[in-house]
Amino acid sequence: MTILETENLTKKYGNLVAVDDVELSVSAGEIRSIIGPNGAGKSTLFDLITGMQPPTDGRIRFDGTDITGMASHKIAQRGMSRSFQITDVFGGLTALENVQVAAQVDDSRRSSMLRDADGLSEVHGKAMDVLADIGLDDRPHQRASDFAYGDRRKLEIGLAVANDPKLLLLDEPTAGMGSEDTNSTMQMVQRLAADRDFTVLLIEHDLEIVMNVSDRITVLQDGGVIAEGPPEAIQDDETVQEAYLGGVFS
Amino acid sequence: MISPSLFVTELLNGLTLGVLYLLIAAGLSVIFGMTDIINFAHGALYMLGAYLGLSVIGVTGSFWLALLIAPILVGVVGAVMERLTLHHIYDRDPLYHIILTFGAMLMITEGVKYVWGPQPQQFSTPAILAGTATMEMSMLSISYPIYKLFLIAAGVGVALLVWGLFKFTDFGLIVRAGAQNPGTVRLLGIDVSNYFTLVFALGAALAGAAGVLAAPFLSVSPSMGDSILIVAFITVVVGGLGSFRGSVVAAILIGLVESLGNLLVPELTGFSVYLLMIAVLLVRPQGLLGEYKVRQASTKVSFDEVIPPVRVTSKTGLAAIAVLMLVPLGIGIVWSSYYVGLLSLIFVWALLALSLDIVMGYMGLLSFGHAAFWGVGAYVTVLTTVHYTDLFPVALLLAAVTCGVIAWGIGALSIRLTGVYFAMITLAFAELFHQIGVTWSEVTGGANGLIMPIPQMFGINLGDTVVFYYLTLAILVGTYALSVRILDSPFGRVVKAIRESERRTASLGYDTNKFKRRAFALSGTIGGIAGSLFAGYQWFVSPETLHWVVSGDAVIAMMLGGMGTLFGPMIGAAVFIGISEGLSAYIPGWRFLLGLFLVLIVMFAPRGIASLPRVISKSTGDARSRLFGDSDEIDIADYEQTAAKEGENE
Numbered sequence A: 001m002t003i004l005e006t007e008n009l010t011k012k013y014g015n016l017v018a019v020d021d022v023e024l025s026v027s028a029g030e031i032r033s034i035i036g037p038n039g040a041g042k043s044t045l046f047d048l049i050t051g052m053q054p055p056t057d058g059r060i061r062f063d064g065t066d067i068t069g070m071a072s073h074k075i076a077q078r079g080m081s082r083s084f085q086i087t088d089v090f091g092g093l094t095a096l097e098n099v100q101v102a103a104q105v106d107d108s109r110r111s112s113m114l115r116d117a118d119g120l121s122e123v124h125g126k127a128m129d130v131l132a133d134i135g136l137d138d139r140p141h142q143r144a145s146d147f148a149y150g151d152r153r154k155l156e157i158g159l160a161v162a163n164d165p166k167l168l169l170l171d172e173p174t175a176g177m178g179s180e181d182t183n184s185t186m187q188m189v190q191r192l193a194a195d196r197d198f199t200v201l202l203i204e205h206d207l208e209i210v211m212n213v214s215d216r217i218t219v220l221q222d223g224g225v226i227a228e229g230p231p232e233a234i235q236d237d238e239t240v241q242e243a244y245l246g247g248v249f250s
Numbered sequence B: 001m002i003s004p005s006l007f008v009t010e011l012l013n014g015l016t017l018g019v020l021y022l023l024i025a026a027g028l029s030v031i032f033g034m035t036d037i038i039n040f041a042h043g044a045l046y047m048l049g050a051y052l053g054l055s056v057i058g059v060t061g062s063f064w065l066a067l068l069i070a071p072i073l074v075g076v077v078g079a080v081m082e083r084l085t086l087h088h089i090y091d092r093d094p095l096y097h098i099i100l101t102f103g104a105m106l107m108i109t110e111g112v113k114y115v116w117g118p119q120p121q122q123f124s125t126p127a128i129l130a131g132t133a134t135m136e137m138s139m140l141s142i143s144y145p146i147y148k149l150f151l152i153a154a155g156v157g158v159a160l161l162v163w164g165l166f167k168f169t170d171f172g173l174i175v176r177a178g179a180q181n182p183g184t185v186r187l188l189g190i191d192v193s194n195y196f197t198l199v200f201a202l203g204a205a206l207a208g209a210a211g212v213l214a215a216p217f218l219s220v221s222p223s224m225g226d227s228i229l230i231v232a233f234i235t236v237v238v239g240g241l242g243s244f245r246g247s248v249v250a251a252i253l254i255g256l257v258e259s260l261g262n263l264l265v266p267e268l269t270g271f272s273v274y275l276l277m278i279a280v281l282l283v284r285p286q287g288l289l290g291e292y293k294v295r296q297a298s299t300k301v302s303f304d305e306v307i308p309p310v311r312v313t314s315k316t317g318l319a320a321i322a323v324l325m326l327v328p329l330g331i332g333i334v335w336s337s338y339y340v341g342l343l344s345l346i347f348v349w350a351l352l353a354l355s356l357d358i359v360m361g362y363m364g365l366l367s368f369g370h371a372a373f374w375g376v377g378a379y380v381t382v383l384t385t386v387h388y389t390d391l392f393p394v395a396l397l398l399a400a401v402t403c404g405v406i407a408w409g410i411g412a413l414s415i416r417l418t419g420v421y422f423a424m425i426t427l428a429f430a431e432l433f434h435q436i437g438v439t440w441s442e443v444t445g446g447a448n449g450l451i452m453p454i455p456q457m458f459g460i461n462l463g464d465t466v467v468f469y470y471l472t473l474a475i476l477v478g479t480y481a482l483s484v485r486i487l488d489s490p491f492g493r494v495v496k497a498i499r500e501s502e503r504r505t506a507s508l509g510y511d512t513n514k515f516k517r518r519a520f521a522l523s524g525t526i527g528g529i530a531g532s533l534f535a536g537y538q539w540f541v542s543p544e545t546l547h548w549v550v551s552g553d554a555v556i557a558m559m560l561g562g563m564g565t566l567f568g569p570m571i572g573a574a575v576f577i578g579i580s581e582g583l584s585a586y587i588p589g590w591r592f593l594l595g596l597f598l599v600l601i602v603m604f605a606p607r608g609i610a611s612l613p614r615v616i617s618k619s620t621g622d623a624r625s626r627l628f629g630d631s632d633e634i635d636i637a638d639y640e641q642t643a644a645k646e647g648e649n650e
């Protein structure tokens, strides 16, 4: 079953075509990676899919509905969640409060003014589970901005996972991490995807990781798709090697 | 029937006004373009320009020298202001910049009053430009003051000069690069930061030039900057912030709407500009020519530390309430009833500061228009008790509901505009209400205001100082407890999340605008209750309750006490009322000190009085660690653990 589909999706900034006629089709349950050099349009593609920017042209279907032009919070409510390339967690809130905000979004009492936020026990439980899954359950009451960089990156993912997405878009989750952290983070993502049963769309620069974790890979360059296929095929694809990999795999 | 001559005359009047607005708005957007700062002191700089011009003419007798020297002097004032203050805090949230320029505005205004006196002064038109030009054509017979024609030409000249400066010089190139990508330019280091000062000086000089140019046909007075600042804000919003072309178009448009509007629809005199603004907000919130890309940085309020509100049921809370409950018992023994009355006034102001903290400190929306709720709350209360019922609680309830609805409406219109836009828009909306209060005299009593019967309910005389004291205390405690509850609720969590990152909150599936509207309505409701009690306190209401000074005072009280703490703003209100009652009787220019105080707080204690215990314990801690050589980190870790424990206990 296809969970996400785009049709000649295009985004122009003036003369610059950041995303160029992209046709993407992601099946439910897969881990799909998007790779491409800096400025290829990967993050912009995410912005379009999540409704944070309106496309110049094209259509997006998610989970059976056309979501083109829908407000980003509406799209999120349908089960799409994302993390950001530049960490964007609620710095002034504690780790637990961070995930609680995300976890309470499906709760009928999410905009109640008179209840105690910590009194929603299912939300609290769900949030603690997420913290355990990302390995921050030992410091739930620490302010997010006081965590070390790597931990904030994990919280970034935790936030995106805590509202029970069907499709999770991760924008370079390991950006700026050392190789050890990178590996553990990717294992975490794989584990989360399996346990919580969501589809992953992953932007990642580390090609070794991409080859290991992905079911399929889409290669972007100058906003357009230049190749798509399973890791082995991408590894052997000559266009990709010329255009992007530049001999890394030769 | 309007004659063609009259029409053309009004057209020219509109152009004159438009050019004037353009000059002001140009300086404002030049400064904003590079520094992301909305300069609330801009109107005061304009006024300063007019006064300096006056003095230069007094000494030299030459208007032309005034037009040259006064702007330079104002530019210097701007540069000094930037160097001493803003220059050191560019990395802070824009809220602090706005509040700082607001403090500077108070200082400049009071300074001018001190030097030149508070009375309006005459600024004579230079001899060559005196008199009128006449034109006779078949249907037209116009005579128009030469000076205004000169103003149009001069304004166009200045605008061209600025445009050329930005287009063709290295200075302009760097500044434009800075506007495009402030981050990069900021990263380029010290050299570029000097450009910030220059840009500020340039913007200030433009304001000064506008002041000198305007002086001969508007009278020169210390308040001449207030109304023009609001119009400048409206110009920038209508034109689109950051678009110079937009400002030009909007300024001329507003000038024309004002003059022709008054001619064609005289009933709307004083309102046409606001109506134009609201129309533009509804149809094109990004402004006529603006792209409306709010930089992430220009919308943020964040704090270095979380200071949780003191709970009503905590020891401190209960003790404070107990002490306050005992106060009236000391009347005649320890103090007179005057002080009990003063405490009631403090409670009322505490409510207003509290309401402001909900939107500013917790949601990060900069409201400079809380006078609207204060004033409307007061008017609704007085009108209700005069015309319908003498039951004060009914009037209070009605005031609260009305203000909640108005806040919701303002929110619905302008909440899509975050950060600095929101500050300008709320200020403009409050001025709209002020205008209504002044103009609609059949209902509001105009500038004289309205007297209200002594408030009462069910036979209890609320006019009694002690009774009113307990009423305000009860409402304050109740509102505070409810606010603490609400900000700890699921709703409150989301509100705080929006303050930290609206984008992220939306991406989790929250309709952030809905939350913002509701929080703003909540804040407006509380502001309305405060206003209603204020009317009950003084048994009288006048347009002064709607004046922007009230909004500013509320911001000052909130900042003084400590934003984002709920209890801080209440302490701030106490200090503020204490200072104003204590100083205003003895020091005529006490608002100068208030402005200075505000600037110092922004610079050195941005979390106000609420953070003092921690600031002090930290500095003694520092002293100790210097003496005994223990490291700072241990202190911080300790503090975090206690904070975490406190969190668990609750």
Ligand SMILES: Nc1ncnc2c1ncn2[C@@H]1O[C@H](COP(=O)(O)OP(=O)(O)OP(=O)(O)O)[C@@H](O)[C@H]1O
Residues within 6 Å of the ligand: A013, A016, A018, A036, A037, A038, A039, A040, A041, A042, A043, A044, A045, A085
């Ligand atoms: N808001 C914007 N306005 C104008 N141009 C933009 C905007 N956002 C992105 N671009 C441009 O679009 C192109 C694609 O940017 P994007 O951030 O999507 O690339 P990316 O593939 O995510 O790169 P990276 O690997 O560096 O994150 C770039 O050339 C960028 O400069």
Ligand SMILES: [Mg+2]
Residues within 6 Å of the ligand: A042, A043, A044, A085
């Ligand atoms: Mg990117």
